[in-house]
Amino acid sequence: MQPSTIAIDGPAASGKSTIAAALATKLGYLYFDTGVMYRAATWAALDRGVAISDEAAVTQLTEALQIDVKPPSINDGRQYDVLCDGVDVTWEIRSPEVDANVSPVAVYPGVRSALTAQQRRIGLRGNVVMVGRDIGTVVLPEAPLKIYLDASAEERALRRYREVQARGDQSQTYEDILENVKRRDAIDSGRTTAPLKAAADAIILNSTGLSIAEVVAQVEELIARRSA
Numbered sequence: 001m002q003p004s005t006i007a008i009d010g011p012a013a014s015g016k017s018t019i020a021a022a023l024a025t026k027l028g029y030l031y032f033d034t035g036v037m038y039r040a041a042t043w044a045a046l047d048r049g050v051a052i053s054d055e056a057a058v059t060q061l062t063e064a065l066q067i068d069v070k071p072p073s074i075n076d077g078r079q080y081d082v083l084c085d086g087v088d089v090t091w092e093i094r095s096p097e098v099d100a101n102v103s104p105v106a107v108y109p110g111v112r113s114a115l116t117a118q119q120r121r122i123g124l125r126g127n128v129v130m131v132g133r134d135i136g137t138v139v140l141p142e143a144p145l146k147i148y149l150d151a152s153a154e155e156r157a158l159r160r161y162r163e164v165q166a167r168g169d170q171s172q173t174y175e176d177i178l179e180n181v182k183r184r185d186a187i188d189s190g191r192t193t194a195p196l197k198a199a200a201d202a203i204i205l206n207s208t209g210l211s212i213a214e215v216v217a218q219v220e221e222l223i224a225r226r227s228a
Ligand code: CDP
Pocket: 011, 012, 013, 014, 017, 034, 035, 036, 038, 039, 102, 103, 104, 106, 131, 132, 133, 134, 135, 184, 188
């Protein structure tokens, strides 16, 4: 039987979203990127002038926030629409300000439990490829197929730099992005609640030097083996 839930975790900009979206399309599954929810909560805190260091206020805001992920309404390179209390924030959640503040927000246990509960509900419906940092360990520990996607920090930063450039955003240099990627990895791996790590039963794939198509092919082979 083909695994009905696929968990993909890994560090910043490791290609998780691209690989997961391609896989989901091939399998006819829902693709759900949990990073969007942490980014939306961070965007809302910045937008409303809530201090990122104010754990209680950020948690309260997150608990009250309505985050929706819907099929893309505009053909501008987006994978989906992200709505925060009805406002389209699809590109706003990719800003350097959100990049700089999202990992500190994702440390807060109250923020995590509010978002994890929603993610688990979506995941338990099955036929889903879910992407994040703690999907295989916390959100869907029963997932029959778990992948931990890694690559060198330099390659990950280069991929993200190219994405940002392709969007026409000239505000960040490669070095800015490399620094942000390394800083987020350190915070995400070092936190006490649901740190970034491979689940004991995850398959670790290092995509350094591999194309998207090559990584997707490797995951498909794993699925075929599990389904046999
Ligand atoms: O796409 P990229 O790898 O840059 O990041 P993302 O997946 O959009 O996640 C943004 C941030 O959200 C991460 O750096 C984590 O701090 C947090 N996150 C998390 O803590 N747990 C998740 N399941 C997903 C994201």
